[in-house]
Amino acid sequence: NAGVTQTPKFRVLKTGQSMTLLCAQDMNHEYMYWYRQDPGMGLRLIHYSVGEGTTAKGEVPDGYNVSRLKKQNFLLGLESAAPSQTSVYFCASSYGGASHTDTQYFGPGTRLTVL
Amino acid sequence: GENVEQHPSTLSVQEGDSAVIKCTYSDSASNYFPWYKQELGKRPQLIIDIRSNVGEKKDQRIAVTLNKTAKHFSLHITETQPEDSAVYFCAASKGSNYQLIWGAGTKLIIKP
Numbered sequence: 001n002a003g004v005t006q007t008p009k010f011r012v013l014k015t016g017q018s019m020t021l022l023c024a025q026d027m028n029h030e031y032m033y034w035y036r037q038d039p040g041m042g043l044r045l046i047h048y049s050v051g052e053g054t055t056a057k058g059e060v061p062d063g064y065n066v067s068r069l070k071k072q073n074f075l076l077g078l079e080s081a082a083p084s085q086t087s088v089y090f091c092a093s094s095y096g097g098a099s100h101t102d103t104q105y106f107g108p109g110t111r112l113t114v115l
Numbered sequence: 116g117e118n119v120e121q122h123p124s125t126l127s128v129q130e131g132d133s134a135v136i137k138c139t140y141s142d143s144a145s146n147y148f149p150w151y152k153q154e155l156g157k158r159p160q161l162i163i164d165i166r167s168n169v170g171e172k173k174d175q176r177i178a179v180t181l182n183k184t185a186k187h188f189s190l191h192i193t194e195t196q197p198e199d200s201a202v203y204f205c206a207a208s209k210g211s212n213y214q215l216i217w218g219a220g221t222k223l224i225i226k227p
Contacts, residue, residue, distance in 0.1 A: 031213055042204060042219045043159070050213060058214070090158060096213065103149065104215065106158040 002026055004107035006091050012113045013081045021076040021110050023091030030096030032074040033058075033104065034066060036087040043090065049074055050096065081114045088112070117142040119207050121218030129226050134195055136221045138205035139187040147208035148181060148188045149215070154201045162203075163190070192223075200225045 007022045023032065030051050035043040045058030049068040063085060065077045074093075078085060089110045094102040121138045128134045140148075149164035165172045165179045165188065172179050176195075181188040188207075192199055202222050206215040 033214075042217045044217075045214060048214065094213070102147075102213075103161050103164065106160070108158050 004091055004093055004105050006089075006107040006110050008110060009108065010111045012115065013078075014115050015082060017081050018077070018079050019081065019112075020078075021089055021091075021112075023074045023076070023093075023107055024072055025093040025105075026072060027093065027095075027105070028071070029093035029105075030071070031094045031102075032068065033092040033094075034064070034074065034076045035090045035092065036060065036085075037090060037109075038087050046076065046089075081112075083114045086112060086114045117145075117207075117209055117216050119205060119216045119218045121205050121221055123221060124219065125222045125224070127224040127226060128195055130195055130197060132195055134190075134192045134199070134223055136190045136203055136205070136223070137187060138189070138207075138218050139185075140207040140216070141186065142207065142210060142216070143186070144210040145207040145216075147215075148179070149206050150179060150190050151204045151206070152201045153204065153220075159204060195223075195225050197225050197227065199223060 004025045033048040034046040044060045046064050047066040049055045052071040055066045067075045091107040092104040094104045119140045146167040151159040152162045153159040163177050163179050165181050176193045178191040202220045204220045205218040
């Protein structure tokens with residue numbers, strides 16, 4: 001049981017390049033989330049998904065796109081990277097029980113630098 | 116909009132003393148309040164959580180208290196140890212949307 005995994009762990013991009021971050025979970029969780037964390041700051045929600053085939057915008061969605069084609073995977077895309085997107089990106093997942101909010105389990109993070 | 120305020124931003128305590136971190140929330144529909152610990156370069160990990168139908172919860176040296184009327188909740192760590200040094204985040208559920216609203220974090224420093 002690997003929990004939540006993220007690929008890649010590190011990446012350096014040039015301005016204007018594109019890339020996709022992959023998040024995978026093997027806990028059969030319904031809900032998945034993408035956050036960004038900037039130095040000395042808290043977590044800001046980019047996009048989230050409440051089930052396969054569904055996505056929704058979070059607090060800071062501009063410049064990012066997501067897809068949830070399979071229940072276990074949640075992809076975060078940057079179409080044209082900008083230096084302001086330099087950050088650590090965390091994926092998280094939760095069970096998604098209908099009656100209440102559940103614990104979010106985090107992946108190890110992806111450290112992205114945009115030059 | 117909904118927000119969670121967390122204080123202090125930095126807390127320095129002597130090893131063996133207690134530490135208290137406080138959060139206030141604005142969304143009256145919030146019913147789930149987790150606390151996460153993040154060590155340097157690591158992922159956030161849940162250390163304790165509380166739901167709105169409970170006023171206090173303990174797990175060994177860690178406790179959380181909730182005052183729904185005042186909309187605030189606190190993390191209490193007793194007999195602090197060097198391994199407690201980390202950044203602690205509080206969060207509150209965002210109504211029924213299964214999202215969490217996060218506090219800005221508290222850097223806890225345990226002095227030997």
